[in-house]
Amino acid sequence: MIFRQLFDSVSGTYSYILASRSGGEAVIIDPVLEKVDRYCQLLRELDLRLVKAVDTHLHADHVTGLGALRDRTHCVTIMGEQTKADVVAMRVGEGDKIAIEGIGLEVMYTPGHTDDSYSFLMGDRVFTGDTLLIRGTGRTDFQNGDARQQYESIFNRLLRLPDDTLVYPAHDYKGDTVSTIGEERRYNPRLQVGSVDDYVALMASLKLPNPKMMDVAVPANMRVGLHQEELAKQGLSLSAREAIECLGRPDVLLVDLRETSERAKHGTLSGALHAPYPGIGDNLEPGGMLREVAAATGRRIVFFCAYGERSAMAVQTAQAAGLANTAHIEGGLDAWKKAGGPVVQ
Template identity: 75%
Template sequence: MIFRQLFDSVSGTYSYLLASRAGGEALIIDPVLDKVDHYLRLVRELDLRLVKAVDTHLHADHITGLGALRDRTRCITVMGEQTKADVVSMRLAEGDKLSIEGLALDVLYTPGHTDDSYSFVMGDRVFTGDTLLIRGTGRTDFQNGDPRMQYESLFGKLLRLPDETLVYPAHDYKGETVSTIGEEKRFNPRLQVHSVNEYVALMNNLKLPNPKMMDVAVPANLQVGLHQDEIARRGWSIDATTAIALAGRSDVALIDLREKREREKHGIIPGSLHAPYAELQENISPGGLVHELAAATGKRIVFYCAFGERSAMAVQAAQDAGIAAARHIEGGIAAWKKAGGPLAS
């Protein structure tokens, strides 16, 4: 496995690059905008292909690198289902898997620092975001934070992992790089409480100043900018109502870009074909499924995904590959459902 812990000294943020092998797929957790060039250089040097960029929560102390990585690599941007950030193209929930080639991370919903905080468990380690820090825990006094919820996230979930589990947080301000669950149980001063009420009282009396970047970072991270807006301006989008009218026509091919897990959990548009986003380049190249549907049969290609972000990138790639009839469903299957479109299991 390839594992790199990367540090932004300005915000004290750790980012994590993961891959199962050289030449394979990679994901990055909690990227910082100012470090995107560095990440991409490392990805090239290690002969990796970045396919997913993940934020553990909506950050208040730096601007996320999700949008820039999406624009420069066409990777899938990932957060928890509670997020309000517009850049997200895949949303995860408790019990899901965050997967790339050769690696699968278990998804834990660990709110309290924010209401959209998640942690990710992979074998001998856990990426805790700001929920569990080294000798600390994330503050709970803004962004819908809640010390009671954080107590449950800590004592009901994270601290139940094996003691030898390595703890990799999203931040550290004292030079620590890694801990273990066992160490934190013994030495983390915020965990030496005997009840939820004691923990709530502790967290409610921290009286910390707001992060220096909070007024800039939170609005910027909420509105990174939808790739879909530019695609719509170019006339390559159709709304869900129009898509419903096109479904079932012999001259239209609906292409589902989502992963198998998403299709099983949320349903599919009847009659659509499955061509996962990870295989897009192969499918739009000569000989590929989408290319042949467009070239050999003259079908109009209509991509869709969960929320429209992946399908917007797919339309751009298809247009670049000469598939001029390609379009996508703006807002994805979420918009399709809202418009009353039929679903199959």
């Protein structure tokens, strides 16, 4: 396995690149905007293809690299389903799995630092975001933080993992790079409390100043979505209402770009062809399934996904491949459902 821990000294942020092999797919956790050039260089050096970029929560101390990485690599952006970010390609919840070639991250909802805080478990290690730090815990006094929720997340979720589970946090300010669940249980001073009330009192006594970047980072991190209106101006988008009216038309082919797990959880559209987004490039090249279907039938390909991110990128890929008769459903299945469109489970 390829595992790289990278550090941004300005914000004290750790980012993690994971892949199962050289030449394969990669995922990055908690990327920082100012480090995107470095990530892309390392991905090239390691011969990796970034397919997913994940934030553990809406950060207040740095601007995320999700949007910039999406624009440069066409990767899928991922956050928890409680996020206030305008658009991410995939939202995950408790019990879901983030999967790439050879690697799976189990999704754990661990609120408390913020209401959208998640941890991700991968075999012998857990990426804890700001929920559990090395010899510390994330503050709980803004962004709908809640010390009681954090106590529950730490004591009744994370600390129930095996003692030798490696802990990789999103931040460290002392120079530590990794810990274990057992170490934190024994030596983390904030965990040496007798009850949830003791923990709440401890967190309330901290009186920490706001992060220096908070007024810049939080608004910026809430607006990371791809600008889908540009495709609408070019006539390459359908509103959810327009798409509903196209349902069943013989000249339109609906193509679902989501993963199998998303289809099982949220349903799909009647008659839609399933062509998961990671393979879109091959599907649209000469000899690819979608290109052949479009050529043979003359049907207009209308892509859709969860929120319109992946489908917008698919339209861009199709245009670059010379397939002009394509469009996407702006806002994805989320917009479709809000407009009252029928869904097949």
